[in-house]
Amino acid sequence: MERLRQRDAEVKGDVVVLTDDQKEAIAAAKRDYAANVAEAEILFRSALAVTMDPEARQELEANHRRDLGQFASARDRKIxxxxxxxESS
Known part of the structure; x- marks a missing residue:
């Protein structure tokens, strides 16, 4: 039992407790990301539906992947x- 208590104490030392403001900021970043992705998906699919040229479709797909990457980067920076x-407070 003593070893379990000691191990629990070691693990709890590494746990970072987030404040309510931090949790809200993280949740807002995730909500913004989800909204941006949903909007981009709608726009991408509608543009793809009317585009028949294979090169234009490839360009649309590349732009879509780039946009999704930018959204993820922005989300990660905000988090x-x-x-x-x-940590600073």
């Missing part, structure tokens, strides 16, 4: 900023 904001 990291929210986590760091709690």
């Amino acid at each position: 990291e900023a929210a986590r760091k904001a709690g």
Whole structure:
């Protein structure tokens, strides 16, 4: 039992507790990301439906992948900023 308590104490030392403001900022970043992805999907699918040229379709797909990557990067930056904001306070 003592070993279990010791291991639990070691694990709890690495756990970072987020404040309510941090949790809200992270949730907002995730909501924004989901909304941006949903909007991009709708626009991509509608553009793809009317585009028959294979090269134009490839360009649309490349742009869509780029946009999704940018959305993910922005989300990750916002989440990291929210986590760091709690460390400095």
